[in-house]
Amino acid sequence: MTMSMPEIERSLKQLHLSGVRDTLETRVLQAQAANQPFLETFSIILQDELDRRQSRLIERRHKQSGLEEKLTFAEFDWSFNPKLPRQACLELRTLKFVSAGENALLIGKPGTGKSHVAKAVANQAVLQGYKVQYLETDDFFTRFDLSEPEQQEKRLRSILDCD
Template sequence: MSTAIKAKPPATPPKDGMPSMIAYLTRVLKTPTIGAFWEELAAQARDENWSHEEYLAALLQRQVADRESKGTVMRIRTAHFPAVKTLEDFNLDHLPSLRRDLLAHLATSTFVAKAENVILLGPPGLGKTHLAIGLGVKATQAGYSVLFDTASNWITRLAEAHRGNRLEAELKKIRRYKLIIIDEVGYIPFDQDAANLFFQLVASRYEQGSIMVTSNLPFGRWGETFSDDVVAAAMIDRLVHHAEVLTLTGDSYRTRQRRELLAKENRASRD
C-alpha cells in the first residue's frame, strides 16, 4: 500500500498589517533595500501622483542600484589592487601620447566581454599602473571579476602551485577571473622555468579571458626579461592577437614633480 506524500503548504505571511506583510515578503525574496525604502517611496509616489508602474520601477531601481553598488565594492576588494585609483583622477594633460578616444573605449570594458587584452608599454613614471588600476576599477563597476598583481608575484604564485603539483588547478582558478592584471613586466628578469610558467598563464587565457599587462620594455626586449626569445615571441603572439597596445611616451611624473618643485623653490628664493 502506497502512501502519497503531501506537499508542504507554503508559508503564509503574518497577518498583522501591510508593513509586516511587506517586511516578510522582502525578507523571503532577499530584497532588503525594497524593505527599507518602500514606505518612503510610497509617500513620494502619492505626493507626486506616480502611476503604479512608476512606483514599482523606482522601487526596483533602488534595489538594483544598491545591489550593484555592494557588488562593485566586493569586486574591488577581491581584486587586490595596491590602491584604488580611478581614471577620473588621472591627469591626461601630462600624457599627450595617449589617445583619449581609445582610453574612453577601454573604459567601457567591452574588451573584457570579448576576452581581449590591453598592453600598456612605456618608460617608468608615466602612470601605467594608475591606468591599469583605473581600467580594472571600471571593469569591476561593469560587473566583471578582476585580479591584480605584479609580474613577480604572479610567478611566485604559479611556482608554488607547480611545486605542489597543482598548477592546472591554479590556472583553472585564475581563469574564473574575467580580467587579470599583470603589472611591471620587465622590471625583474626571470629564469627559464619562470618564463615557462608565465607562458602557461598567458596560454591558458588565450581567447578565454582578458589580460592587461604593463611593461617598461618594448616587445623587442622581452626576450631579455624571460631569458628566451622563443618563449617571449610565443607569449607576445598570444597577447597581441586580440589586443589594444598603448605605447606611452612623455616625461616621468616623478621627474616632472621634482622639476616643478625646484622651480617653485627657485622662485621662492628670489622673492
C-alpha cells in the same frame, strides 16, 4: 488578505529584497503625497532593488579584483609622463579588447604610469560588470612559485575565471 507593514518587511527579508525593504516606507509616503499611480510607485520600488543589487555586485567584484584603489583616468596626471600614449590608454578604457577576447599588456620602465593606467582600466571594467583580477606580475609569480600545487591551481583559476 492585506499584510501589515511589519509582515511586509518580514516577507521582504525572507525574499532577500533589501533594496525594497530599505526604501519602501519612504516610497509609500512619496507616492501618497504625490497621489502617484500604483504601477509608477511599484516600478520605482523595483528600481530601488535593482540599483541596490547592482551596487552590491560592483562592490563585491571590486573587492574580488585585488584593486586596493578605485582609480580613474580623470585623476591621471598626463603631464607626469608626456611620452605615455594617451590615445592608446583611453582606447583601453573603452574595454573593446575585452569584448574582442583580447588581452592588453602594459610594459615600460618603473614609474611611468603603467600601474595607474592598469588600475583605471580594471576599475572601469568592474564598473561595467566584468570579473577582473588586478595583479602585479613580479608579486604574483613569486607567490605562485612558492605555493603548493593545489594553491598554484587555485591562483591560476582565479585569473582564468576573469573576463
